[in-house]
Amino acid sequence: MNLYIDFDGVILDTIPLLDRILLERNIDLKDEYKKREVYARLDWEKIVNETPQINDSIKHIDRLRKSNKFNIAILTHVNSMQEAIAKINYLEKELPDITKIIVPKEISKAKMLETKNAILVDDYGVNLDEWSKEGGISIKFSTKVDKVYKYKSISKLDQLLDLF
Template sequence: MKQLYIDFDGVILDTMSKTYEELEKLGIDKKDQKRVMQYFRDADWKKLIEETKEINDSINEIKKICASKKFNVYVLTHINSTAEMVEKIKYLHKKLPQVTVVSVPKEIPKTEVVNPSAAILIDDFSGNIKEWQKKLGIGIKFVKELEGSDYPEITHLSEVIDMFNQ
């Protein structure tokens, strides 16, 4: 079975749109790194997760991937605080108890926490895909709608099932 790592923010839940809305409400400039970092460290992730929509039926799509028995499925997510890690794990344990969650501190690339070699990463951030491919991993870009980027793109997570024959 292939190792399959699925990103959380912007792939499973639309936390990116939600946090950008919040930043705007608070009058924080997205380019103001220091204040943005502070916002993420202090954010109420319980509330944020409760109020954020799933993207393109992501939870059911992951259930389909698990049912295909083709992959060892992990969620691989960057975190800014312990509170964020706790709330993401609680949410995922409830929705997808069969999936292992790997939390990576924001300061460290995902490729330094898990071994990308021959493993698949589905992520919405091109930078992560690029880094993953450099380390001989297979990168797939998750998009809400097709964008025609430099990477293979999917809009629904279960599309990965038919991309690999084993």
């Protein structure tokens, strides 16, 4: 089974840091265009190396890999080539045997891959909606375990072993 795992907000806890940067610069968090402009100029090498993992994500992905249940790829949106390089460098160091796919932020993840019977684990509802619309299986990642979501949700990646 093909399994695609998002990066920001699933593997690394980059979202609170990014939101803080946007707020410091008085950027409206709903202004996607302005957000992308800011993201494109950030030092992503520093961000990925200073941001903590979420719930031991790397260890959990290794566990998923060893289960042989899934063909795993990391699927991440990027706003700049520098961001892409920083993320690939990080993942190559932490998970050398796993496929990494970068998608320009302007393009839907669901348009880049065959979605049928493929799982997407993502923290961002829009990505999950697009994925299921194209026939894929959407799994919400959230550390808020008491919340109810539109899709099946997990807070630790190895919970996928119980779901599939």
